[in-house]
Amino acid sequence: MKELKLMKGNEAFAEAAIRAGADGYFGYPITPQSEVMEYLMAEKTHERTGMITLQAESEVAAINMVYGGASCGKKVLTSSSSPGISLKQEGISYIAGSELPCVILNVVRGGPGLGTIQPSQSDYFQATKGGGHGDYRMIVLAPSSVQEMADFAGLGFELAFKYRNPVMVLSDGAIGQMMEKVELDAQKPRLTEEEIIKNTPWATTGKTKDRERNIITSLDLESSKMERHNILLQEKYAKIEEAEVRYEKIGCEDADYAFIAFGTSARICQKAIELAAEQGIKVGLMRPITLFPFPKKAVAQMTEKVKGILVVEMNAGQMIEDVQLATQGRVKVEHFGRMGGIIPSPIEVVEALKQKIIGG
Amino acid sequence: MTEEIIIAGFGGQGVLSMGKILAYSGVMQNKEVSWMPSYGPEMRGGTANVTVIISDERISSPILNAYDTAIILNQQSMDKFENTVKPGGLLIYDPNGITRHPERKDINIYSIEAAEMAGKLGLLKVFNMIVLGGFLKLKPIIGMEYIHKGLEKSLPARHHGMIPENEKAIETGKGLINAIQLLN
Numbered sequence: 001m002k003e004l005k006l007m008k009g010n011e012a013f014a015e016a017a018i019r020a021g022a023d024g025y026f027g028y029p030i031t032p033q034s035e036v037m038e039y040l041m042a043e044k045t046h047e048r049t050g051m052i053t054l055q056a057e058s059e060v061a062a063i064n065m066v067y068g069g070a071s072c073g074k075k076v077l078t079s080s081s082s083p084g085i086s087l088k089q090e091g092i093s094y095i096a097g098s099e100l101p102c103v104i105l106n107v108v109r110g111g112p113g114l115g116t117i118q119p120s121q122s123d124y125f126q127a128t129k130g131g132g133h134g135d136y137r138m139i140v141l142a143p144s145s146v147q148e149m150a151d152f153a154g155l156g157f158e159l160a161f162k163y164r165n166p167v168m169v170l171s172d173g174a175i176g177q178m179m180e181k182v183e184l185d186a187q188k189p190r191l192t193e194e195e196i197i198k199n200t201p202w203a204t205t206g207k208t209k210d211r212e213r214n215i216i217t218s219l220d221l222e223s224s225k226m227e228r229h230n231i232l233l234q235e236k237y238a239k240i241e242e243a244e245v246r247y248e249k250i251g252c253e254d255a256d257y258a259f260i261a262f263g264t265s266a267r268i269c270q271k272a273i274e275l276a277a278e279q280g281i282k283v284g285l286m287r288p289i290t291l292f293p294f295p296k297k298a299v300a301q302m303t304e305k306v307k308g309i310l311v312v313e314m315n316a317g318q319m320i321e322d323v324q325l326a327t328q329g330r331v332k333v334e335h336f337g338r339m340g341g342i343i344p345s346p347i348e349v350v351e352a353l354k355q356k357i358i359g360g
Numbered sequence: 361m362t363e364e365i366i367i368a369g370f371g372g373q374g375v376l377s378m379g380k381i382l383a384y385s386g387v388m389q390n391k392e393v394s395w396m397p398s399y400g401p402e403m404r405g406g407t408a409n410v411t412v413i414i415s416d417e418r419i420s421s422p423i424l425n426a427y428d429t430a431i432i433l434n435q436q437s438m439d440k441f442e443n444t445v446k447p448g449g450l451l452i453y454d455p456n457g458i459t460r461h462p463e464r465k466d467i468n469i470y471s472i473e474a475a476e477m478a479g480k481l482g483l484l485k486v487f488n489m490i491v492l493g494g495f496l497k498l499k500p501i502i503g504m505e506y507i508h509k510g511l512e513k514s515l516p517a518r519h520h521g522m523i524p525e526n527e528k529a530i531e532t533g534k535g536l537i538n539a540i541q542l543l544n
Contacts, residue, residue, distance in 0.1 A: 006384045006393065006513065032399060117399075178422050179380065179395035181387045270420030345425045 003184045009149040009175040010035035012182045013079070013105055016153035018045055021188040023074035024052040026065035028084060031117040032173035033107035036079040049190055059084040063091030063104075070100035071216040073196040073203030075157050079105035081173070082123050083114055085131075092166055093132025097218025099233075101160035103153065104138075105169045107176035110341035118341025119173030121263060124318035127170045128292045135230055137237045139167045139244065140291040142262040146180035148289075154185060163240055164202070170291060172314065174264040174343060241293040249298075252284030257357055258302055260286045260323055261312040264343060269312055271346035276353065283353060291319070299326035308332040308357035312349055315339060332357060361416050363501055364424055368409035368441050369433025374488030377514070378431075379410035382492060385502045385510025386414040394422040407436045414501060431495060435459055448543060452494055462540075469541040470498065477536055478529075486522075486529035493533020504530075 007015065014036045017025065025045070027037045037055060045051035056062035062078050069076035080088060085106045095102060106127065110120035125131075127140045139159050141152045149171060156167040197205045207213045220226045251273055252258060259269040266287040276283045286302060288295050299322075302309065308331055311320040317335040324333055336352035338344045365382075369375045379395050386393040396411040411427075413419050426446045432438050432453040438460065445451050447466045455461070456475035474490035477483075483490070496502065502510075507530065511523045 004387065006380070006387050006395070173399075174396065174423065177397060177399050179383060179393075180419075180422075181393055264423075268421045268423060271424070272421075274420060343423050345423070346421050347425050 005182055005184060006179050007146060007150075007182050008035055008177060008179050009143070009146045009171060010107065010177070011039045012146045012150040012184075013153050013169070013171075014039040015043075015184060016150035017077055017103070018043065018049060018051060019185050019187045020154040020157050021049070021075060021190045022051050022077055022157070023190055024054070024065070024069045024076045026054050026056050026062040026069070026076065026078050027080065028056055028059045028062050030081045030084045032109060032119070032176050033079050033081045033105065035176070036105065036107075049187070051190065059087035060091065063088035063095075066102050066104075067091055067095050067098070067100065070095060070102045071098070071204050073200035073205060075101075075161075075191070077103040077105070077153075077156075079107065081107045081109045081117075082111050082120070085123065085126070089126075089132040092138070093134050093136060094218050095166050096132070096136035096138065097134060098216050099164040100166070100216065101157070101164055103156035103160055103167050103169065105171060108170065108172040110339065116341040117173065119175075119264060119343060120314050120339070120341055121172055121265060122315040122318070122339065123170065124291065124313070124315060127168050128294070128322075136233065137165075137240070137292055139163070139165060139240060139293075140170050141167065141246075142170050142289060142291050143175055144263050144266045144287060146175065146178065146182050149175060150182050150184060159244065161200070163236060165236065165240070170263070172264050173341075244290060245293045245295045245298070246289035247295040247298050248287045248289060250285040250287070252286060252302070252305070255282045255284030255305070256307055257281070257283040257353060258286055258306045258309050259283060259312055259349070259353070260288070260299065260309055260319070262288050262291060262319065265312045265314055268344055268346055268349055272349035272353070275346055275350050279350070281350075281353070281358070288319070294322045294326070296322075296326040299323055300328070303327050303330040306331060308334070310349075310353050310357050311335045312344065312352075313337045314343065361414075361501065362419075363414045363429065363499065364427045365412045365414075365429045365431065366409060366424075366427045366441055366444065367412065367431040367433075368407055368437030371408040373408070373433050375408045375433065376410050378488040378492050379412045381489075381507070381510050381514045382502065383412050383414070383510075384513045385507045388509040388513065389502055389506040391415060391502075392417060392419050394419045396422040407434065407440070409437065409441075429495065429499065431491060433491070438462065450498060452491070452498070452537070454491065465541075466543070467541075468539075468543055470494065470537050471540050472533060472537050474533060474536065477532060481532070483525065483529055483532075486526050489526045489529035490533035490536065493530035494537035495533075496530065497534040497537050
C-alpha cells in the first residue's frame with residue numbers, strides 16, 4: 001500500500017532511505033540539504049527501524065564512516081551540498097576503488113568555493129567525470145521531482161549493491177527545498193546479520209573457519225595487480241553503461257527542436273515547451289535520468305529527428321560536452337545556462353531557443 | 361484547471377504555511393501540487409515568498425515568471441510581484457503597511473484587511489488563514505472539506521485543537537474580501 005504525502009525533496013529522500021531499509025546515515029549539516037539529517041533525527045530512526053543517524057564531526061569523517069559501514073555490507077548513506085561534497089571526494093575515490101556500495105546525495109548549490117546557498121547544477125563535471133582521483137565512475141541519478149528524490153534513494157541502494165559501486169543522487173537546492181506530492185513505498189525490513197553475510201559474501205562480517213579473510217582496500221603496490229583491478233573496474237563501468245541508462249522523452253515525436261536538460265532545468269524546459277507551443281514552435285525535451293551512464297545512443301538518435309538542440313543547465317556548460325560527443329556535430333547544439341544560484345525562467349529559455357537555435 | 365499562485369510577505373506572516381495548507385489541501389482533493397519557497401538569506405528580515413501551483417495535470421515548472429494570482433502582504437512584495445500577474449489575473453493584498461497601492465489596469469484587484477481584523481478578533485496567529493479565506497472566496501478551487509483535511513495534515517497533532525479557529529478565520533476572510541478594481 002503506497003502512502004501519499006506532501007513533502008520537501010530533502011525530507012522525501014530521507015523518508016525513502018528509512019523505508020529502503022538503510023542501516024546508517026552519516027552527515028554534516030549544510031544548506032540547502034540540512035533537512036535530510038533533521039528529518040532522520042526527528043524520526044528517531046534508531047527507535048523506528050534501528051537505523052543509525054549520526055552527525056559526524058565533519059564531512060570527511062562522515063564519508064569515512066560510510067566507507068566503514070559499507071565495508072561491513074551495511075546499507076549506508078550520506079548527504080551534503082557542493083562544498084561538503086568536495087570535502088568527501090577522497091573518501092568517495094577510496095569507496096569506488098574498494099568497490100563498495102553506498103548512496104551519496106548532493107543537493108547542489110552555486111559555486112565555486114563556498115559560493116551561494118541557492119540552487120545550481122555546476123557539479124555535473126565533479127559527479128560524472130571524477131571529482132576524486134583515479135579512474136573511477138559513480139552511477140549518477142538526477143531527480144527532477146520530489147517523487148524521484150524518494151524513488152532514487154531506493155533505486156540508489158539497489159544499483160549500489162548490484163554493482164558494488166557508489167551511487168550519487170545529483171539533486172539541487174530547488175528540488176531539495178520544494179514540496180510536491182509523493183507516493184512512498186512500504187517499509188522494507190533492514191537486513192539481518194545472516195542476510196548480510198549471505199548477500200554480501202565479500203563484506204568484513206567476521207572471518208569464519210571455512211573461508212579466507214575478506215580484505216577491503218583500494219591499495220595494491222604491485223602495479224600489475226593494480227592494472228588488473230583497474231581493468232575489472234572498467235569492465236564493470238562498461239556493463240553499467242550497457243544496462244543502466246535511463247532517460248525520459250517528452251513531446252519529442254513530432255518536434256522540430258529539442259531541449260536536453262536534467263533536474264530542475266528539465267522542469268523549466270517543460271514549461272518552456274508549453275510557452276513555445278503557444279508561439280507555434282514545436283520543441284521536445286530529452287531528460288537524462290542517469291548522468292552516468294549518459295544516454296549517448298538516445299541523444300545520438302535525436303540528430304535524425306531534430307534541426308537543433310538547446311542544452312539547458314544551471315551552469316556554464318557542462319553536460320553539453322557529453323551531448324556534443326554523442327551528436328558528433330550532426331546537428332547544431334548550443335547551451336543556455338544561468339549561474340551562481342540563478343534559476344533560468346521558462347521565458348528566457350524560449351528566447352534562447354529562438355536566438356541560438358532557430359534564428360542562429 | 362491549473363492555478364499558479366505567488367504568496368509573498370514578511371517572514372513570520374505565515375506565508376509559507378498558508379501555501380503549505382493550500383497545497384496539502386490540494387493533495388487531499390487529488391490534485392497535482394507544487395510548493396516552491398524562497399529560502400536562505402532572502403527570507404531573513406526581508407520578504408518570504410512561495411509559489412504554489414495546483415493543477416489537474418502534471419506540473420511542469422515549479423518556478424514561474426507569471427502568475428494567475430498574487431497574494432501580497434507587504435510593500436516590497438507589491439513592488440516585486442505586481443507586474444508578474446498575468447493580464448486578466450488576480451491580485452489580492454492587505455493594505456496594512458502598503459504605501460503604494462497597485463496601479464495595474466489589466467487585472468482584477470481585491471483588498472483584504474486581514475491584519476486589522478486579526479488584531480480586532482485577537483486571532484493574530486491565524487492572520488494567514490483570513491487571507492486564505494479571501495482567496496478561496498474568489499477562487500473556490502479547493503472544497504472546505506479538503507481544506508479541513510489539509511489542516512489536519514499540515515499542522516502537527518499537538519496543534520489540531522486549533523483547527524476550528526483556523527476554519528473560523530477562513531470563513532471570516534471570505535466575508536472580508538473587497539473588490540477594488542474589476543475587469544468586465
